[in-house]
Amino acid sequence: MKLRIWPVLLALAALWLSLAGVVQAADPFARATLATNGTIYAGQEVEVDVDVFAPNYFLSPPQFPLFDLPGTIVTMPDDRGLNLNETIDGVDFSGIRKTYVIIPQAAGDYTLPPVDIPFGYAAVPGKTTQGRVKMPTLRLTVTAVPGGPDGKAGVTAAKVTITQSFDRDLTSLHAGDALVRTVTVQTDGLAAMMIPEPSFEAPEGVQVYVHDPVLSDNRSDRGVFLGGARKDTATYVFAKAGNYTIPAISLQWFDPASGKTEMAEAPVAKVSVAEAPVSASALAPPSPPPEKAPFEWQWWVAAGLAVAALALLIHFAAVMAGRLQAWFDEMQMRKAQSEPTAFRRVDEGCRSGDAQRFEAAIDAWSRKTGNVPLTQWLDRFADPETKAAFASHRRSLYRGRQDAAKKPDLLPLRAGLSRARSRWLDQFGDDDTVPPNELPDLNPALGTEMFRGS
Known part of the structure; x- marks a missing residue:
C-alpha cells in the first residue's frame, strides 16, 4: 500500500514545483525596441519604443523618466502611452509603451542607461504591489554623414524647404526706408529646435536688424510628430539711394533615405532705392511765427484740479473693484478646490x-x-x-x-x-x-x- 502512495506524492510535488515556477516567472519586465529602420546618421531623429509589462493589470502607470545620454538630445514628444496585452507561458501581462526620440550629435555607439521605471500593479487582484524595472539595454550605432566634418551634419532630415517674403515691392523704396525680410525653413522628420539659425548678411551701407525666431513643430491629428518649422525676420534699413543685392540664405542638409546631400536656398534679392522725395513746402520761405495767446492760468488750474479729482475717483473705484474681484475669485477657487x-x-x-x-x-x-x-x-x-x-x-x-x-x-x-x-x-x-x-x-x-x- 505504501508503494502506491509514492507515485501520487511525486506527482503532487512535480505539480507544486511547476506552479511555483509559473508564479516566480510572472514578474514585471521591460524591453526596448529600435523603431527607426535602416542606417542611423548623425543628426537624425531616432525613435526607441520602451515597453513595461506587469502580470494582471496596472494600478498606477509606469513613470518613464527623461534620461541623460551624453552626445545626444533625448525627448519624449508624446506624453500618451500605448496599452499592450500579451500572454507569456499562460500568464496574462498588461503593458504600456512610451516612445523616446533620440538625436545623436556625432557618429559613434550609444547605449541606453539603466534608469529605474517605477509603477504599481496587481500581483494579487485587489492589492497594490510596488514594481520597478530597469531600462533595457539597447545599443545605437550612428554613422558619420558623408562629407560632414567629424561625422557631424548641419541638418539631417527627410526634406528641407526654404521660402522667403518681403513686406513691400523691392523697387518702391526710397532713402531712409526699411525693408522686412521673412525666411521660413520647414523640415520633415526634424524638430524645430534643431534647425540652425540662418545668417542675415547685409551689403555695404545697409543696416540689418534680426528679430527673435518663431519655432513650431507639426503633428498629425493623432499627435504623431511630422516635422518642424522655423521663421526668422530681419529688417534692412537703406540710408542712401542706389542698387543693392541682398545675399541668399542657403542650408545644406543630408537625406538619410537617399544617402545624398541636398541644398535648400532662399535666392538673392535685387533692391532699387531712389532718392528721398523733396517736400514742396521746404522750398517756400518760412512763415512768421503766430502770435501767442494770453495764458489763462485760472482756467488751467481749475481744469487741473478737476482732472486730479477725477483721477482719484477712478483710482478709488479701481481699487475697490480689484478687491471685490479678488474676494470673489478666492471664494470661487476655494469652492472649486473643496x-x-x-x-x-x-x-x-x-x-x-x-x-x-x-x-x-x-x-x-x-x-x-x-x-x-x-x-x-x-x-x-x-x-x-x-x-x-x-x-x-x-x-x-x-x-x-x-x-x-x-x-x-x-x-x-x-x-x-x-x-x-x-x-x-x-x-x-x-x-x-x-x-x-x-x-x-x-x-x-x-x-x-x-x-x-x-
Whole structure:
C-alpha cells in the first residue's frame, strides 16, 4: 500500500514545483525596441519604443523618466502611452509603451542607461504591489554623414524647404526706408529646435536688424510628430539711394533615405532705392511765427484740479473693484478646490459611465483628501460590495481589445462610495486633520490641472 502512495506524492510535488515556477516567472519586465529602420546618421531623429509589462493589470502607470545620454538630445514628444496585452507561458501581462526620440550629435555607439521605471500593479487582484524595472539595454550605432566634418551634419532630415517674403515691392523704396525680410525653413522628420539659425548678411551701407525666431513643430491629428518649422525676420534699413543685392540664405542638409546631400536656398534679392522725395513746402520761405495767446492760468488750474479729482475717483473705484474681484475669485477657487466639489466629480463620473473620467475624478479626490493609496481607504470605510465593484472597475481599465467596446457599469459605485465618504467624514470631519499621504504622488500636476480646468 505504501508503494502506491509514492507515485501520487511525486506527482503532487512535480505539480507544486511547476506552479511555483509559473508564479516566480510572472514578474514585471521591460524591453526596448529600435523603431527607426535602416542606417542611423548623425543628426537624425531616432525613435526607441520602451515597453513595461506587469502580470494582471496596472494600478498606477509606469513613470518613464527623461534620461541623460551624453552626445545626444533625448525627448519624449508624446506624453500618451500605448496599452499592450500579451500572454507569456499562460500568464496574462498588461503593458504600456512610451516612445523616446533620440538625436545623436556625432557618429559613434550609444547605449541606453539603466534608469529605474517605477509603477504599481496587481500581483494579487485587489492589492497594490510596488514594481520597478530597469531600462533595457539597447545599443545605437550612428554613422558619420558623408562629407560632414567629424561625422557631424548641419541638418539631417527627410526634406528641407526654404521660402522667403518681403513686406513691400523691392523697387518702391526710397532713402531712409526699411525693408522686412521673412525666411521660413520647414523640415520633415526634424524638430524645430534643431534647425540652425540662418545668417542675415547685409551689403555695404545697409543696416540689418534680426528679430527673435518663431519655432513650431507639426503633428498629425493623432499627435504623431511630422516635422518642424522655423521663421526668422530681419529688417534692412537703406540710408542712401542706389542698387543693392541682398545675399541668399542657403542650408545644406543630408537625406538619410537617399544617402545624398541636398541644398535648400532662399535666392538673392535685387533692391532699387531712389532718392528721398523733396517736400514742396521746404522750398517756400518760412512763415512768421503766430502770435501767442494770453495764458489763462485760472482756467488751467481749475481744469487741473478737476482732472486730479477725477483721477482719484477712478483710482478709488479701481481699487475697490480689484478687491471685490479678488474676494470673489478666492471664494470661487476655494469652492472649486473643496472636497465636496471633488467628490461631486466622482459622482458625475459614475453617472456618466465613462471609466476614464471616473478614474481621473476618484484619483484627484483621493489626492485632495490625502487618502492615498485609495485601496487602504476603501478597506477601512467601504463595504464589501463597493470594494468588489471598484476592483472590477480597475480591471476594466486594462482589459483586452475584445472587451474594450463594453461600457462598464459604474452606478453600483455611487451609493457605496457615498456611504464610505459619510463614514470617513463622521470620523475625521472638517475640523480634523486629514490623514497624511502615505505614498509619493505619481503625477503631482494632475490634481491641480483638473481643478483649474473645471
